[in-house]
Amino acid sequence: MTTCWCGSTQFLPFSPEYAECSDCGTLISLAGKSADELSVDDDETDFYGKAYWLSHQSDDLGYPDIHKRARVDLTERNLHWLKTLLKYRLPGAKVMELGCSHGSFVALMRHAGYDASGVEMSPWVVDFGKQTFNVPIFVGPIENLDIPHGSLDVIALMDVMEHLPDPVATLAHCLKLLSPNGMLLIQTPQFRREMTYAELVKANGAFLEQLKSDEHLYLFTKDSASRLFRQIGAEYVQFEAAIFSQYDMFFAVSRVPFETYSQEDINAALCSVPNGRITLALLDLRERELASEADRIARGEQIETLTRITKESEADRAARWEQIEALTEMIKESEADRVVRGERIERLTGMMNESVASQASLGEQVRHLTDELQNTESDRKEQVAMLNNKLEKINAERAASEEQVSLVRKELRVLFGHRLFRLIAKLAGWREAKKLEDKINQP
Numbered sequence: 001m002t003t004c005w006c007g008s009t010q011f012l013p014f015s016p017e018y019a020e021c022s023d024c025g026t027l028i029s030l031a032g033k034s035a036d037e038l039s040v041d042d043d044e045t046d047f048y049g050k051a052y053w054l055s056h057q058s059d060d061l062g063y064p065d066i067h068k069r070a071r072v073d074l075t076e077r078n079l080h081w082l083k084t085l086l087k088y089r090l091p092g093a094k095v096m097e098l099g100c101s102h103g104s105f106v107a108l109m110r111h112a113g114y115d116a117s118g119v120e121m122s123p124w125v126v127d128f129g130k131q132t133f134n135v136p137i138f139v140g141p142i143e144n145l146d147i148p149h150g151s152l153d154v155i156a157l158m159d160v161m162e163h164l165p166d167p168v169a170t171l172a173h174c175l176k177l178l179s180p181n182g183m184l185l186i187q188t189p190q191f192r193r194e195m196t197y198a199e200l201v202k203a204n205g206a207f208l209e210q211l212k213s214d215e216h217l218y219l220f221t222k223d224s225a226s227r228l229f230r231q232i233g234a235e236y237v238q239f240e241a242a243i244f245s246q247y248d249m250f251f252a253v254s255r256v257p258f259e260t261y262s263q264e265d266i267n268a269a270l271c272s273v274p275n276g277r278i279t280l281a282l283l284d285l286r287e288r289e290l291a292s293e294a295d296r297i298a299r300g301e302q303i304e305t306l307t308r309i310t311k312e313s314e315a316d317r318a319a320r321w322e323q324i325e326a327l328t329e330m331i332k333e334s335e336a337d338r339v340v341r342g343e344r345i346e347r348l349t350g351m352m353n354e355s356v357a358s359q360a361s362l363g364e365q366v367r368h369l370t371d372e373l374q375n376t377e378s379d380r381k382e383q384v385a386m387l388n389n390k391l392e393k394i395n396a397e398r399a400a401s402e403e404q405v406s407l408v409r410k411e412l413r414v415l416f417g418h419r420l421f422r423l424i425a426k427l428a429g430w431r432e433a434k435k436l437e438d439k440i441n442q443p
């Protein structure tokens with residue numbers, strides 16, 4: 001493919017299999033098949049033939065096969081699409097689904113009261129849809145069908161636009177089949193230009209699975225899709241919430257401004273027929289399921305938040321414990337230190353007291369000794385004085401007695417003289433008398 005749907009031939013490299021249009025930003029498959037290759041002439045061998053629906057979907061792409069899809073699509077994407085369709089067109093409108101596959105959406109729309117039919121490329125899958133849901137499905141392409149211009153209210157293209165080899169031609173043809181205020185309802189992958197291929201691969205982005213270059217020939221951005229419809233005369237594009245918003249976009253297209261119905265209008269329309277009421281019940285169940293899903297997600301987030309808070313608080317608690325332990329340790333150390341200091345203080349106080357006491361006792365002793373010394377000194381003086389007195393007395397007495405002795409001697413010498421000497425010499429011998437005489441004569 002050398003030319004973009006917009007006419008540009010200027011491309012930027014994007015991935016091994018896609019280029020990005022420098023002008024409109026659409027991704028263009030480099031391996032894309034031609035319109036001839038994509039039409040189904042032989043259901044057994046052609047690309048969109050029987051094998052595409054039976055083995056390709058499950059074996060090559062990992063999706064449920066068409067039998068399972070005919071059941072599971074009804075309860076999720078078909079109800080999502082129907083809810084949006086009801087907002088723009090009430091039951092009774094004439095709707096054609098292009099690329100209706102097994103036909104479950106056609107069946108649901110008919111159940112709700114729409115005049116709905118489908119188109120598919122493979123005769124095999126058309127038969128499958130007819131047998132499975134008993135709904136009108138035609139073998140396409142739509143350009144080959146004899147549909148009066150302006151006869152359809154809605155054409156739905158769910159996961160179809162990206163497969164179209166010439167989207168401008170096919171969608172312009174669809175617009176011709178619509179009534180003047182008719183609309184297209186489209187789901188297609190959404191390329192976001194801010195994503196690089198390397199970033200997508202690194203993040204394992206959901207959009208990667210849309211890069212199926214043999215099937216998905218154009219991957220539009222919101223802007224490039226809007227530009228395409230403006231180019232073919234439908235300037236009103238209203239984007240709705242896509243059921244797979246991580247890689248899809250979902251929008252309505254019209255040549256005139258949109259008019260929408262209120263929920264009361266929709267409920268009244270569905271309640272007017274028995275099958276409509278059943279459809280409303282299915283929609284109600286889907287809403288309930290989504291609410292419960294949202295609730296589950298919110299609870300999950302709440303649990304995550306609480307778990308995070310708990311973990312943080314746990315970590316905080318652990319940190320506080322460590323702090324408490326560290327402080328306890330410090331207090332213990334300081335306590336031990338205090339005890340040691342206390343002991344030291346006690347010891348020092350004891351030593352000081354002892355020193356004070358010993359100082360006091362020394363003082364006492366010094367005082368005592370001083371007193372004693374003083375006493376002794378005074379005693380000694382007294383004694384000395386007394387002794388001196390005594391000595392004086394003695395000396396005086398001695399002097400007196402010596403005087404007496406000498407007086408006595410004198411008297412004796414006078415008294416006795418030679419008479420006494422002769423008497424004693426006569427009585428005791430001369431020698432004894434001599435001794436006595438010497439004594440008396442002593443000075």
Ligand SMILES: [Zn+2]
Nearest residue numbers: 004006021024
């Ligand atoms: Zn382009």
